[in-house]
Amino acid sequence: MKVTFTLNGKETKAEFAPGETLFHYLRSQEIYSVKNGCELGECGACTALVDNKAQNSCLIMMHTVEGKKIETVENLGSKNNLHHLQQKFLDEGAVQCGYCTPGMILASEALLRENKQPSTEDIRDALAGNLCRCTGYVKPIKAVSHE
Amino acid sequence: MNEKQTTNNDMKYVGKKTVRVDGLALVSGQPVFADDLQLRDMLHIKILHSPHAHAHIKSIDTSLAAQVPGVQLILTHEDFETHYYTTAGQGYPEPSSRDTRIFDSTVRYVGDRVAAVAAETLAAAEEAIEKIKVEYEILEALLDPRESLTSNIMVHEQSGLTMVHDHKRNLIAELKAELGDVEAAMEKADHVFEQEYSVPFAQQSHIEPHIAVTWMDEHNRLIIRTATQVPFHVRRIVAEVLDFPISRIRVIKPRIGGGFGSKQEILNEEVCAAVTLKTGQPARIEYTREEELFAARSRHPQILKVRMGVKNDGFIEAIDLNILENGGAYGTHSLTVMSVTANKALSFYAAPNKKLLGQAVYTNMSVPGAYRGYGAPQGFFAMEVMLDEIATELKIDPTELRHKNYIKEGDDVPIAKILGEGGEGYPMKIYTSGMADCIDEGKKLINWDELYNEEKSGRVRRGVGMIGCGQGSGIPGIDMAAAFIKMNEDASFNLLAGATDIGTGSDTMLAQIAAEVLEVPVEKIIVYSSDTDMTPFDTGAYASSTTYISGGAVKKAAEKVKQQILDMGKKLLEVDEASIKNGCVIAADGNSVTYQEICTKAFYTHEQHQIMANASHMSYDSPPPFNTTFAEIEVDTETGIVRVKKIVSVSDAGQVINPQMAEGQVEGAIPQSLGYALSEYMIFDDKGAPINTNFFDYHIHTAIDMPEIVTKFVHTDEPTGPFGAKAIAEIPINGPAPAIANAIYNACGVRLRELPITPEKILKGLGKI
Numbered sequence: 001m002k003v004t005f006t007l008n009g010k011e012t013k014a015e016f017a018p019g020e021t022l023f024h025y026l027r028s029q030e031i032y033s034v035k036n037g038c039e040l041g042e043c044g045a046c047t048a049l050v051d052n053k054a055q056n057s058c059l060i061m062m063h064t065v066e067g068k069k070i071e072t073v074e075n076l077g078s079k080n081n082l083h084h085l086q087q088k089f090l091d092e093g094a095v096q097c098g099y100c101t102p103g104m105i106l107a108s109e110a111l112l113r114e115n116k117q118p119s120t121e122d123i124r125d126a127l128a129g130n131l132c133r134c135t136g137y138v139k140p141i142k143a144v145s146h147e
Numbered sequence: 148m149n150e151k152q153t154t155n156n157d158m159k160y161v162g163k164k165t166v167r168v169d170g171l172a173l174v175s176g177q178p179v180f181a182d183d184l185q186l187r188d189m190l191h192i193k194i195l196h197s198p199h200a201h202a203h204i205k206s207i208d209t210s211l212a213a214q215v216p217g218v219q220l221i222l223t224h225e226d227f228e229t230h231y232y233t234t235a236g237q238g239y240p241e242p243s244s245r246d247t248r249i250f251d252s253t254v255r256y257v258g259d260r261v262a263a264v265a266a267e268t269l270a271a272a273e274e275a276i277e278k279i280k281v282e283y284e285i286l287e288a289l290l291d292p293r294e295s296l297t298s299n300i301m302v303h304e305q306s307g308l309t310m311v312h313d314h315k316r317n318l319i320a321e322l323k324a325e326l327g328d329v330e331a332a333m334e335k336a337d338h339v340f341e342q343e344y345s346v347p348f349a350q351q352s353h354i355e356p357h358i359a360v361t362w363m364d365e366h367n368r369l370i371i372r373t374a375t376q377v378p379f380h381v382r383r384i385v386a387e388v389l390d391f392p393i394s395r396i397r398v399i400k401p402r403i404g405g406g407f408g409s410k411q412e413i414l415n416e417e418v419c420a421a422v423t424l425k426t427g428q429p430a431r432i433e434y435t436r437e438e439e440l441f442a443a444r445s446r447h448p449q450i451l452k453v454r455m456g457v458k459n460d461g462f463i464e465a466i467d468l469n470i471l472e473n474g475g476a477y478g479t480h481s482l483t484v485m486s487v488t489a490n491k492a493l494s495f496y497a498a499p500n501k502k503l504l505g506q507a508v509y510t511n512m513s514v515p516g517a518y519r520g521y522g523a524p525q526g527f528f529a530m531e532v533m534l535d536e537i538a539t540e541l542k543i544d545p546t547e548l549r550h551k552n553y554i555k556e557g558d559d560v561p562i563a564k565i566l567g568e569g570g571e572g573y574p575m576k577i578y579t580s581g582m583a584d585c586i587d588e589g590k591k592l593i594n595w596d597e598l599y600n601e602e603k604s605g606r607v608r609r610g611v612g613m614i615g616c617g618q619g620s621g622i623p624g625i626d627m628a629a630a631f632i633k634m635n636e637d638a639s640f641n642l643l644a645g646a647t648d649i650g651t652g653s654d655t656m657l658a659q660i661a662a663e664v665l666e667v668p669v670e671k672i673i674v675y676s677s678d679t680d681m682t683p684f685d686t687g688a689y690a691s692s693t694t695y696i697s698g699g700a701v702k703k704a705a706e707k708v709k710q711q712i713l714d715m716g717k718k719l720l721e722v723d724e725a726s727i728k729n730g731c732v733i734a735a736d737g738n739s740v741t742y743q744e745i746c747t748k749a750f751y752t753h754e755q756h757q758i759m760a761n762a763s764h765m766s767y768d769s770p771p772p773f774n775t776t777f778a779e780i781e782v783d784t785e786t787g788i789v790r791v792k793k794i795v796s797v798s799d800a801g802q803v804i805n806p807q808m809a810e811g812q813v814e815g816a817i818p819q820s821l822g823y824a825l826s827e828y829m830i831f832d833d834k835g836a837p838i839n840t841n842f843f844d845y846h847i848h849t850a851i852d853m854p855e856i857v858t859k860f861v862h863t864d865e866p867t868g869p870f871g872a873k874a875i876a877e878i879p880i881n882g883p884a885p886a887i888a889n890a891i892y893n894a895c896g897v898r899l900r901e902l903p904i905t906p907e908k909i910l911k912g913l914g915k916i
């Protein structure tokens with residue numbers, strides 16, 4: 001099966017097996033910033049932006065991404081040129097093991113695209129689907145609030 | 148060398164915020180975790196787990212499974228000689244029971260390993276697993292630790308096990324100790340308190356599952372890239388289990404997505420390595436979340452009976468502690484977790500008379516292992532709830548009662564010598580304790596006097612509760628770490644350390660220590676850690692040992708390098724005396740030579756040599772960090788629902804090396820204990836099968852569940868620690884659960900002695916159901 005969509009700014013044609021998830025596809029393309037924490041839609045480690053919304057890529061079937069705009073953390077910034085949220089996460093100490101971090105950053109970015117001045121409650125809500133076992137969410141919330 | 152006396156104020160890098168050395172890679176999504184690579188011809192491994200809590204395998208028919216296209220190898224107990232080992236991932240000789248085979252013909256819990264399939268695709272491996280036909284003779288299962296000692300069910304019938312106290316009675320380990328005369332002191336005490344407390348199975352729940360990848364390299368050596376806390380133990384244990392030489396194994400620890408003790412276990416590395424050795428192909432094994440929740444490791448459940456003899460003025464004279472620990476189906480960490488429970492629960496109270504009976508027993512239940520806190524959360528739950536009961540009964544403010552009873556600076560802790568890590572320990576003295584300040588600071592931050600004493604009425608009642616606790620800094624006389632530092636001509640330094648950063652930030656903290664000694668910015672320290680080919684040995688990331696032990700090794704190595712720089716500088720300046728400042732060696736006459744010049748000349752023109760040094764460090768001390776945790780909660784007396792509003796956690800971790808990361812350790816530990824109190828517990832059906840095996844049913848805290856968190860450090864200067872440091876990683880996990888239980892009593896008068904705390908238990912306590 002085939003779909004065409006935008007992946008990190010690039011027009012992409014993908015061939016995939018029936019039942020393949022966006023999560024698997026992305027990792028097979030060596031986009032390793034999407035992580036497996038459950039593959040059941042419970043943890044947010046696999047978060048990708050789909051048309052600017054944070055989604056669990058492990059629940060998205062490839063056939064549904066036709067024409068969509070897909071982004072991963074690679075699209076926000078690079079090692080040489082960090083996105084301000086990536087920088088904020090670093091500065092605030094919001095990264096511990098870092099496994100949840102790409103997902104957290106994307107969920108935060110989705111929030112900020114919609115709401116430039118989120119309240120702490122807004123941020124908590126936006127991060128509610130991203131489990132983190134290291135930070136207690138204190139510093140990630142701070143990293144987004146300072147925006 | 149004449150070591151400069153450092154005080155807090157003139158330190159440049161220690162005690163300062165530093166961005167993590169691995170941060171850039173992590174925020175930009177670099178392929179730094181174990182699974183972030185693709186290898187040609189990689190095989191995917193799936194495990195067939197036992198559906199029964201206790202059964203003999205009569206036969207295994209793999210013929211259908213082998214026909215699934217892509218299946219390359221199927222492993223069962225028939226493929227391996229009988230060899231017993233422990234999966235505990237501890238130093239050698241391990242203090243855990245050697246009662247585990249890589250595959251066994253008896254299964255002892257729901258989730259036990261029956262077979263493994265390696266196939267070209269995950270889907271093929273999954274399909275083949277379904278097609279393995281196993282004929283079981285189902286045995287009666289032992290599902291209640293209270294019955295273990297007298298049951299006629301034997302979890303381990305077989306002989307040949309070592310480090311098992313008495314397998315016929317299902318007794319994994321037994322600990323007895325007495326200090327003073329407990330019975331005489333109880334007789335004399337004005338009050339004797341006696342209660343039973345209990346705590347359940349709980350899961351570490353790191354977000355990255357257990358994952359290992361293995362392959363044979365160009366030189367036909369076995370490479371194991373694995374999410375582990377103990378790379379050197381992985382190498383030793385895989386070598387032992389597969390009878391393969393250590394010299395041909397390299398274990399690489401990439402970035403780790405959290406461990407919390409769970410990745411101390413040798414959970415799947417030996418199976419993955421076996422597949423690679425047998426097929427010659429790369430192999431990969433990753434647990435699903437479901438497997439994590441029924442076939443990985445957890446926190447040991449315990450039933451703790453506590454008796455305390457107390458004087459009218461609140462001084463505790465005698466403590467009698469009785470622990471029954473559920474070791475599950477295998478005795479990994481059973482003895483040592485129990486000895487930590489006993490050691491911590493008994494050593495933090497100054498009472499002169501103490502007695503212990505601890506028994507760890509087998510059941511046909513999930514296998515507990517190491518989990519942050521390692522026995523201390525269980526022990527402090529019992530002790531600190533009982534202290535609250537004493538305070539209530541004797542009408543003494545709980546904070547006051549703690550001031551009276553905790554050990555203090557200068558105290559000897561004789562029980563520590565009796566109760567070491569699974570055996571006799573070492574004498575312990577408290578050189579530093581900020582406990583009194585921790586109590587007073589916490590009181591202020593939670594507004595104790597007002598909230599504790601306020602009138603409680605209405606449907607929703609507010610309450611506050613508090614606890615105090617301690618931990619250790621590494622395992623005395625056991626943990627050892629080594630580090631190696633070499634200098635480059637731009638005055639940067641490679642630091643190769645055995646220490647295992649599992650997301651704690653230890654690489655950064657070690658870089659700060661090296662930078663402080665060498666007087667160069669942290670960016671000049673290039674850290675590479677825990678790779679058995681490249682770095683010196685370290686026992687691993689557990690027991691809060693990294694700052695204290697590995698930090699000590701790095702400090703020593705850096706001091707040696709600094710001395711070499713100074714010596715070389717003096718030679719180049721042709722002087723006998725010189726000092727180091729701002730990256731230069733400076734003579735009394737003002738002449739100087741830069742680090743860069745020194746290293747470049749040492750490389751190319753003068754007495755050519757590499758400036759480098761290594762050092763090892765261990766300690767017979769394990770100075771306890773201290774902590775108080777205060778909770779403010781609300782109880783809805785109609786629904787029994789508890790809402791945690793605020794947690795204050797005040798710690799004495801000595802000189803904090805990196806304040807932001809230390810805060811992060813506390814902030815991350817708190818929700819784990821909130822979960823332990825309120826929502827995280829493994830539920831078993833009547834056949835012993837765990838049923839809440841996903842994150843919807845096993846609820847860990849999310850961003851919206853979090854209360855307000857206040858963390859604070861009080862300063863002490865630990866003379867035995869690097870730059871005055873003690874540990875911080877584990878201690879903050881001890882407090883929230885008992886503090887919440889105590890706050891509930893303060894709010895509504897319901898005394899809860901059993902975790903988890905559920906609305907049902909509160910309503911029962913209120914007499915409403």
Ligand code: FES
Nearest residue numbers: 039041043044058
């Ligand atoms: S991996 Fe997709 S939500 Fe957990």
Ligand code: FES
Nearest residue numbers: 097100132133134
């Ligand atoms: S930083 Fe480790 S899971 Fe979030």
